[in-house]
Amino acid sequence: MSTTPNKRYDALVVGSGAAGSIAVKELTERGMDVLLLEAGRDITEADFVPQPPKPPAAMSIDLGARLRAVLKGQYIQARRAMYQEQKNPFLVNDLQHPYSTQGGGFLWIRGQQLGGRLHSYGRVLLRASDHEFKGASMGLGGEDWPISYADLAPYYDRIEEFIGLYGTDEGITNLPDGKYRGTSLLTEAEKHFKSTVEARWSGRRVVPWRYAAPNPHRVPLGIVAARATGRLTTRTDAIVRRVTLDPKTGKANGVVFVDRHTKKEHRAQADVVLLCASTIESVRLLLNSATDGHPDGLANSSGLLGRYFMDQTPSLLFGHDPHHPGFETIDPAPPDPYYPPVGGVYIPQFDNVEEITNTRFAHGWAMQGTVGRLPVPEGSPGTVGLMGFGEMLPYRDNRITLHPRRKDAWGIPIPRIRLSITDNERALMRAQVAGLRDMAEASGFRVNFAGSALGLDSRKVWPDADPLSRAIFLLGFKKSMAMGAAIHECGGARMGSDPKTSVLNAYNQTWDVPNLFVTDASSYVTNGAVGPTLTIMALTARACEYIADQHATGAL
Numbered sequence: 078m079s080t081t082p083n084k085r086y087d088a089l090v091v092g093s094g095a096a097g098s099i100a101v102k103e104l105t106e107r108g109m110d111v112l113l114l115e116a117g118r119d120i121t122e123a124d125f126v127p128q129p130p131k132p133p134a135a136m137s138i139d140l141g142a143r144l145r146a147v148l149k150g151q152y153i154q155a156r157r158a159m160y161q162e163q164k165n166p167f168l169v170n171d172l173q174h175p176y177s178t179q180g181g182g183f184l185w186i187r188g189q190q191l192g193g194r195l196h197s198y199g200r201v202l203l204r205a206s207d208h209e210f211k212g213a214s215m216g217l218g219g220e221d222w223p224i225s226y227a228d229l230a231p232y233y234d235r236i237e238e239f240i241g242l243y244g245t246d247e248g249i250t251n252l253p254d255g256k257y258r259g260t261s262l263l264t265e266a267e268k269h270f271k272s273t274v275e276a277r278w279s280g281r282r283v284v285p286w287r288y289a290a291p292n293p294h295r296v297p298l299g300i301v302a303a304r305a306t307g308r309l310t311t312r313t314d315a316i317v318r319r320v321t322l323d324p325k326t327g328k329a330n331g332v333v334f335v336d337r338h339t340k341k342e343h344r345a346q347a348d349v350v351l352l353c354a355s356t357i358e359s360v361r362l363l364l365n366s367a368t369d370g371h372p373d374g375l376a377n378s379s380g381l382l383g384r385y386f387m388d389q390t391p392s393l394l395f396g397h398d399p400h401h402p403g404f405e406t407i408d409p410a411p412p413d414p415y416y417p418p419v420g421g422v423y424i425p426q427f428d429n430v431e432e433i434t435n436t437r438f439a440h441g442w443a444m445q446g447t448v449g450r451l452p453v454p455e456g457s458p459g460t461v462g463l464m465g466f467g468e469m470l471p472y473r474d475n476r477i478t479l480h481p482r483r484k485d486a487w488g489i490p491i492p493r494i495r496l497s498i499t500d501n502e503r504a505l506m507r508a509q510v511a512g513l514r515d516m517a518e519a520s521g522f523r524v525n526f527a528g529s530a531l532g533l534d535s536r537k538v539w540p541d542a543d544p545l546s547r548a549i550f551l552l553g554f555k556k557s558m559a560m561g562a563a564i565h566e567c568g569g570a571r572m573g574s575d576p577k578t579s580v581l582n583a584y585n586q587t588w589d590v591p592n593l594f595v596t597d598a599s600s601y602v603t604n605g606a607v608g609p610t611l612t613i614m615a616l617t618a619r620a621c622e623y624i625a626d627q628h629a630t631g632a633l
Contacts, residue, residue: 084346085346085347086110086111086112086310086345086348087104087110087111087347087349087628088104088109088110088112088347088348088350088351088624088628089111089112089114089345089346089347089349089350090104090111090112090113090114090353091114091317091332091350091351091352091353091359091362092114092115092116092352092353092355092358092359092597093115093297093300093311093353094193094195094297094355095193095194095195095597095610095613095614095617096353096596096613096617097113097115097351097354098192098195098297098298098299098300099299099617099618099621100299100351100353100620101113101300101303102298102299102303103299103618103621103622104303104625105306105308106303107621107625108308109308109624109625109628110308111303111308111309111310112310112312112345112347113300113303113310113311113312114312114315114317114334115190115191115193115311115312115313115314115315116316116317116337116354116358117188117189117190117193117313117337118189118190118191118337119190119313120190120295120296124166124167125295125414125415126415127415133404133453133454133457134452134453137542137546138539138542138546138547138549138550139160140549140550142160143155143156143160145162146162146165149165149170150170150171150173151170151171152171152172153171153185153186154169154187156184156556156557157186157557157562158391158393158464158557158558158562159199159462163416164196164197167188167192167194167196167197168186168188168197169187169188169189173485173486174189174485176492176494177480177491177492178494178496179493179494179495180495180496181496181497181498181559181560182560183388183494183495183496183560183561184559184560184561184562185357185494185566186561186562186564187355187357190313191296191297191300191313192295192296192297192300193355194355195292195297196295198610199288199419199445200419201286201419201423201608201610202236202237202240202255202287202289202608202610203252203287203607203608204226204252204255204607204612205226205229205607205612206226206250206251206252206253207225208250208426208430208605209222209603209605209607210222210225210226210229211226212603215431216432216433217429217432217440218433219439219440219470220602220603221602222572222602222603223572223573223574223579223582223602224583226253228619229612229615229616229619230253232615232616232618232619233253233255233256233611233615234255234256235615236611236614236615236618237255237256237257237611238256239298239299240289240290240298240614241258241289241290241410242255242256242258242287242288242289242290243259243260243261243286243288243290243410244257244261244285244286244287244288245257245260245284245285247284249282249284249425250430250431251426252425252607257287258290259290259409259410260285260409261285261287261288261420262407262408262420263285263407263420263422264401264405264407264420264448264449264450264459265401265405265449266400266405266448266449267283267285267421267422267447267448267449269400269401270283270422270448270516270520271422273516273519273520273521274424274516274519274520278427278516280427280428280434281424281427282424282425283424284422284424284425285420285421286419286420286421286445288410288419290410290411291411291412291413291416293413315334315336315337315343316334316335316336316337316487316489317332317333317362318332318334318342318365318489319333319362319365319366320350320363320366320375320593321366328590328592328593329347329349329350329590329592330346330347331344331345331346331347331350332344332345332350335488335489340487340488348592348633349592349593349594349624349628350592350593350594351594351620352594352595352596353596353597353617354597355597355599356386356566356568356569356597356598356599357477357492357494357599358492359595359597359599360382360386360477360492360569360570360599361477361479363375363377363382363570363595364382364478364479364490365479375590376570376580376587376589376590376593378576378588378589379576379578379579379588381473381571381578381579381580382569382570382580383476383477383569383570384473384474384476384569384571385473385475385476385569385571386477386494386496386569387469387470387472387567387568387601387603387604388469388496388560388563388565388566389466389467389468389469389563389565389604389606390465390467390468390469390498390505390506390509390529390530390563391464391466391506391529391530391560391562391563392442392464392506392509392510392513392527392528392529392530392558393465393513393526393527393529393558394446394461394463394464394510394513394517394526394527395460395461395462395524396460396461396517396523396524397458397459397461397522397523397525398449398458398459398460398520399458399521399523400521401448401449401458401459402453402456402459403453403455403456403457403459404449404450404452404453404459404460405449405450406418406450407420408420418450420447421445421446421447421450422444422446422447422448423443423446424443424444424445425606425607426440426442426443426468426607427441428440428442428508435508437504437508438467438501438504439468439470439501440467440468440470440505440605440606441467441468441505442465442466442467442468442505442508442509442512443465443466443606443607444463444464444465444512444513444516445464445608446462446463446464447460447461447462448460448461448462448520448522458523461517463517465509465510465512465513465529466563466565466608467502467505467506467509468603468605468606469502469604470501470502470603471568471571471603471604472497474497475495475496475568476495476569477494477569478492478495479491479492479493480493496561498530498560506530506531507529507531509529510528510531510534513527514527514534525538525540526550528554528558530559530560530562531555532554532555532558536551538550538551565598565604565608565609567598567599567609568598568599568604569599570587570595570599570600571599571600571601571602572585572600572601572602576589579602580595581594581595581600585600585617585620586620591633592633594620596616596620596621597617598612598613600616
């Protein structure tokens with residue numbers, strides 16, 4: 078085994094996406110010398126060359142684009158619901174990155190390059206609230222986190238001001254307002270949808286998206302800021318195999334990683350190790366780091382590592398708006414030559430918010446969508462896309478483990494994912510699909526299809542499609558909307574106040590190895606209906622402030 082140059086870093090960060098990019102910024106700006114390891118490739122200007130403009134096309138099933146991705150090895154990534162062909166280069170080749178499933182399957186959409194899924198996510202950044210963090214204390218059931226909204230609020234502020242957020246103040250208790258660079262807007266069709274929904278359903282608030290400004294650097298802004306300090310070393314194509322421990326102290330002292338191209342092993346050393354590799358990969362790494370002293374995986378004295386894995390329950394409706402033909406481009410953010418403008422409508426969770434109002438399921442669901450934004454030929458009806466995200470409950474038996482025999486191309490055991498749903502999630506998804514259809518039809522939209530992980534609510538889909546395309550769509554829909562389609566997976570290394578019932582403490586610090594931290598969504602205790610990206614960033618910023626303070630005193 079070879080080693081990197083004989084340098085011991087103050088901190089080593091694994092992963093360069095939402096968590097890792099913020100981690101390196103926060104640590105380097107506080108004076109720490111940091112090594113960032115990314116399993117995937119570096120990115121260059123060539124990755125973001127704008128494609129020649131295409132004439133607007135009417136909404137269609139677009140099987141051809143998905144087939145092209147399948148032929149290139151992305152047979153799982155091509156199943157994602159909100160498909161955009163230009164994002165395919167930032168998602169993995171599934172032939173090279175296998176995983177296995179148990180108990181119903183799981184759709185794992187993932188990216189592996191500098192920046193991770195920051196190159197493919199929708200840029201929507203939403204704050205969670207005590208509705209998520211303190212649901213049990215509020216009488217809404219579930220479990221409390223060891224932190225409250227007040228603990229994260231200053232870090233939400235810090236991240237939003239750094240990233241550049243567009244949004245509107247709405248005064249909604251379970252969707253706290255943020256720090257905005259500019260005001261997000263609604264299309265005329267979305268204004269009609271808003272007035273229709275709010276008039277008919279008094280508890281539902283339709284607000285504009287809250288989303289990040291375009292990133293002209295392409296490299297995540299956190300990494301750009303960290304590089305400016307002169308205290309960041311970055312190594313891409315570095316697949317971390319395991320975290321290593323000092324046999325004398327029991328503390329982490331670095332990692333062993335494999336060069337993606339040569340498959341040669343290397344060692345890197347640091348005072349502090351942060352895992353920011355994404356939910357499944359961070360848990361997989363901890364499990365693969367088992368030692369004689371940690372036989373069931375590193376930091377797993379509770380026996381809960383990998384358990385309570387969750388995602389949000391997905392539902393989707395596509396249709397047309399014949400009353401608002403054409404499309405609008407009204408994104409107030411600076412234009413991006415590579416990515417199209419963003420924006421849309423969002424409905425925060427409206428059931429079981431302040432009190433139990435719907436006993437058919439625990440907690441509830443939220444909606445994110447667009448109306449009249451996608452380019453269509455002149456005179457064609459506007460496009461409608463609405464997606465529901467519901468809160469799945471944490472179940473002990475839903476878990477990430479290691480496959481006992483299968484390994485990836487670098488000789489590392491692959492993850493095995495079990496994510497089963499119960500009657501609670503089935504009731505929730507039925508409500509989501511019915512709710513999406515009700516709101517669409519009340520707004521005068523023509524529905525092409527509506528469904529969830531349970532399947533379609535009607536086999537009368539895509540009335541203008543050819544019979545073959547419609548048949549293929551009917552056969553493949555459940556696979557495209559399987560659990561995982563929300564791309565909001567979390568849990569597996571949960572935070573808590575007791576080392577017997579959690580893996581991490583309130584600062585994302587492992588109970589068993591005090592200089593080992595996990596700050597991505599694997600730390601989640603529960604999963605609300607809010608997207609996780611902004612909360613991941615805020616949790617990371619808070620943990621890194623703690624790390625820098627503790628390292629300065631010699632405690633880490």
